[in-house]
Every structure is written in C-alpha cells, then in structure tokens.
Amino acid sequence: MTRPPVDGLLLDIGGVLYQGAEALPGAPEAMQRLRASGLALRFATNTSRTTRAALAEKLGRLGFDVAAEEIFTAPLAAVQTIRERGLRPLLLVHPDLGPDLTGFPDGPPDAVLIGDAGEHFDYRGLNRAFRLLMEGAPLLALARNRYFREQDGLSLDVGPFVAALEYASGVAAEVYGKPAPGFFREAAEALGVAPERLLMVGDDVESDVIGALDAGLQAALVRTGKFSPEDETTLADRAPVLEDFPALVDWLLGAGGENG
Template sequence: MIRAVLLDLAGVVYQGEVPLPGAVDAVAGLRQAGLRLRFLTNTTRMPRRALHSRLNDMGIRLVDEELFTPAQAARAWLAARKLSPYLLIHPALAEDFAGLSGSEGEAVVVGDAAHGFTYAALNEAFRKLLAGAEFLALARNRSFKDEDGELSLDAGAFVAALEYATQREAVLLGKPAPDFFKAALASTACEVKEAVMVGDDAEADIAGALLAGIRSALLVRTGKYRPGDERRADPPPSGVVEDLAAAARWILERRF
C-alpha cells in the first residue's frame, strides 16, 4: 500500500515562478486520495518563507511540517551541537540561519552561493576547515535547471573542491542523504515501504530515495532530466514518466 508521497519541487512541481502543466491538479488529486504529502527540495537559493509563498501563489497550500529543506536540517544540526555557522550560501538564504550562534565552535555551511563563490570566500572556508571547523553541505547536486531554462552549475562542484583541498568529507544534509528522506517520512507516521518519491534528478532524488529504503521512486522527464538519465542512476528508477500528472496516475493506480 502507498500512503505517502515525497515530491521534489523545482523541475517537478514548478519551473521558475510557473507551475509545470498539470502539476497543481496532480498535487490536489494526491491530497484528495488521502495520501500524505511531503515536499523535499535541495533548493538553496530561496529561504523557506519564499518557497511557501511561491507555492501558495500557485494555488498549492501546505502546512509548515510538509516542507523539508537542507537549511532547516542544517539549522537543527547546528543548534543541537551549539555551533556557529560560517555561511557560504546565497544571500537570500541567510534569513533561514538568522539568530543562530553557538558556544562550542564553528561550522562551515556550503550551499549554492552563486556569485558568492569567489576565491576569497572559498579560501576563507578552506582555512576555517583546516582550523577544525565542522563541514556541512546543504546539497551536492551537480547541476540544476536555471530560471533561463538552461542547466547551471550547482553547489556540488564547490563542495567537492573544498573536500579535495582539505582532505575531509562534508556532512550532507539534503538529498541524497538517507536521513533527509527518513526525517520527512517520519513526520507522516508512514513506513519507508509505504512511500513513493517523485523527482527530476536521477542521482539525488531517485537513487537517493531508493537507497534510503523508499518503496518506489519515479523519474519525471521535466526539469533537469536529460535523455538517458535513467540509465545513469544506481539503483535505477522504479519508473520513468512524462511529468507529475503522469506520476500521480502511476501512484493512484498502484496505491493498494
């Protein structure tokens, strides 16, 4: 039985500020069927408040507990360890870390800083890591489909550069980290074998979900999808569908 659906946002529900065709109705249909929805995004250029606002403007209403972001996970991680963040992130995301400070040391937090990925900023992060700061990656995606419709370099390359230079591995907080999927699912009171993930990233969304134990993971041919992505995922997707509307039909047909 399928009781919960985990949905990626950019490239699945919307592209830029526009919902993808059929996506709003698909979300509504899943809700009407009584499925528990959670929205999981690796987007680190927008604060949580703006994500809520964007979805609301599209006609998708969600409560706070339904949205899971890497910044949210990072804030909880830092607070639990009483660490102060050194933020190498997009300026718009800074509000998600406002008021956070700690007495037990520092942690370098890397997201998609866009034009903030200067040599000076990366070198400062490098030096802090050498001095013993903890190392957090909000995501390590290779690319994302930008608002101009083209693929753009994501945070993963910069995380990898710092890992190479420091000979350290970052703690990953977003997809495909198993704990990210499991935290979202835990809030639904559903088991991993009762859930389906829908995403456009064969590596972070699909393989990540399946390795976390999620029952099924559907790859949509929207967003960053490129022909052949399904053959590059390990494990491969449970199914490849045209869009979120098709994914919703797949889920509802196999719900019981």
C-alpha cells in the same frame, strides 16, 4: 507498470512542480487530485536559495496550496544538528536563506556551512572557508547536487563548490540534504510513514531517486526539469519513469482516483 502500495509521498519541487517562474503544465490540477486522495504528503527539496516561507509563497502564486510547514528542506535538517553540536558556522549561503539559519552561538566560526549561494559565491568567502577547514573545522553541506535547470538552461548547483573545498582541504563534507539517508529518514518520521511505504518523486536521478531507494524508500523519476535520457540508463529499471507529475498522479491513483 504496477502501482506501488504507498501511504505517503515526498515530492521534489523545482523541476517537478515548476520550472523557473512557471508551473509545469497540469501540475496544479494534479496536486489537487493528489490532495483529495488522502495520501500523506510532504515536499522535499535541496533548494537553499530561499526560506521555506518564501518557497510556499511562490508555490501559492503558481497555483499550489502548500504551507511552509509541509516543506522539508536541507537547511531545516542541518540547523537542528548544528544547534545540538553547539557549532558556530561560517555561512556560505544565499543571503535570502538567512531567516532559516538562526539560533547559533555567538563567537568566531568553528565550522563551514555551504549551500547554493549562486552568484554570491566569491573567492574571498571560499578561501576563508578553506582556511577554517585547514584548521580542523567540519564542512557541512546542505546538498551536493551538481546542477539544476532554470528557464534559460542548466546552472551550477552547490556540489561543484563542495567538491572544490573537499579537494583543497582534504576534509569530507557532511551532507544534510538529498541523497543523505538521514534526510529521507527524518522526512519519513515527520510524516509518520514507514520508509518502505513512502514514495519519493523527483527529476534528479541521483539525489531524488537513487538516494531514496538506497534509504529504503520507493521512488519514481519524472522526465521534466533536469531529466536527461541517460538517467534511465543510470536507473537501470530500479524505479518507474513517468512523463511528468500529472502522469505520475494518473499512474499512482488510477482512473478511479484511489491508490491501489
């Protein structure tokens, strides 16, 4: 495989750097090599069960030196737009995400913001959201991923709940996380790297890889996390597939440790 000419990387987190409560083998050491290369680096995640600060703290415990400001999240992308539009969203999100969702006007909700609430999803909340949508409220989704992998197996992500509300109300969701093109463009702008010189690395063939390619970025898929063999057929040679994050770093930097 030819190494791509890149000036920066966007790294997915869950399924690439860690899974559950454990770092993936060799990932912290590979991160140190990547840091030493001088390439621009940001972390891009659709995770919406926790704040950027808590995510950075978890990464630190697992051996990754990451600042909260380096993490670009779907909630971060959504909040700015919601504030600009003056919307008052009903929050169907995980309670731990609360500190990252502030600064909205007071008053009755006139929009629905949905993220991965996990076990906090319930009929009452979903039905309240449905009624708002039927009254004309917009549906704002932090992501529409179908599932993710935890240590004990696959788990539903927010996508199935977004699809249910879309089906019931006839309202199409505005998606702020991956694979929305705007998510990748904003991340590239924040890094100061042209999209065509930016490499997205992830374990989700749809949201991470195909989404990045469609937004004009380069992309690579790793065979960890939620990866399945069928993903390579879906990708159809549009992007390289590496065994894991350390293998990606080896491929990108080469034996000499420099991008070529």
